[in-house]
Amino acid sequence: MLKKSEAKIIEAGFSVFSANPTATLADVAKEAGVGRATLHRHYAGREDLMAALAMVAMRELDEAIEAATKNAPSYTEALRLSLEAIIPLADRQMFLANEPLDHVPEVLEAYTQQLEETAEAVDAAKEEGGFDASVPTAWIVQAIETLTYAAWTVVRDGDATPEEAAALAWRTLQSGLTGGAK
């Protein structure tokens, strides 16, 4: 459990960096209603803070997926439910995608594990016939990631509700966007 100040700083970090990835630590402290020195007492520097945010973000993703797929009837359906569950979280976390955190071992390990879990889920769905076994797993994983991003984008732009965006992303993955001839 995080202490009170730490929680406020983390929350402010998500809020401020989502709006502006190059925001200052002073901006974060201000948003958190906390002195700049206090921020430094808890997080040694920008990189530490970013790493902490990344860890929280990945834990939130894990929990959301866990909750969404607890009673899923199949691996394929679990992937669909995961996609749906993740989209609302995306706007809190997308800024992390552009942060160079690979050299923080803890973060790298957690991220790698998440990718592996997705790959395993995709492989399991392939077994069920949910995905074509001849399509590389690496591509399916990448497509899931980027279509999640696409879904978040259209929601952000007001072009769709989260539910609509999730449905579109899943349809794109599963059956594509082709229409019948006119």
Add this chain to the structure above:
Amino acid sequence: MLKKSEAKIIEAGFSVFSANPTATLADVAKEAGVGRATLHRHYAGREDLMAALAMVAMRELDEAIEAATKNAPSYTEALRLSLEAIIPLADRQMFLANEPLDHVPEVLEAYTQQLEETAEAVDAAKEEGGFDASVPTAWIVQAIETLTYAAWTVVRDGDATPEEAAALAWRTLQSGLTGGAK
């Protein structure tokens, strides 16, 4: 036509910023084999340089698409050919996606126009039956963009050749990744 130094600086900009989006102007000048002052003589600052890079990148995209689709038999096929043509250019330009250039009117206008052209192409493809008319154009445009990014990523990671990646991206868009039941 760019002068010699300007061309070298632009090329160095693509190279250096692709590898590290937060690289210094000094890094760019060094890579260009040019004095730092010379860089400033041509581009007032980082933002100017980024805007110039963005304009060049968009012109390159335009030209690649123009060349690839000149003799396309249909709008749908033109989109497929465009996707294929764009992927090899992506690694030069992806760093621009995370730059906040919206407040440079020239860049914003060019970017908006590119999106509009894509939307028009998608609408035309819908007329042909290439895409389901009931799927929002905004989603299709977004899916094309993000799957292009996905394709670039798997190529970068060595998981596919550009041709394979283009084929996978197009298949995902058109017919999805579903397999038959096992």
Add this chain to the structure above:
DNA sequence: CAAAAATGAGACATCTATGTCTCATGTTGA
């Protein structure tokens, strides 16, 4: 060749984010 333009190198000033430290104040828990 001679004038004009472009360049390289480096000095210089500036600005901003960052990180550290101190001290007075406030908060919490025993």
Add this chain to the structure above:
DNA sequence: TCAACATGAGACATAGATGTCTCATTTTTG
């Protein structure tokens, strides 16, 4: 209540990137 602890405010030093300027040299152009 009282002692340990956390915090806010602000001063301070630093480092790095940026932008400007000068001057000698090179390159281009007419």
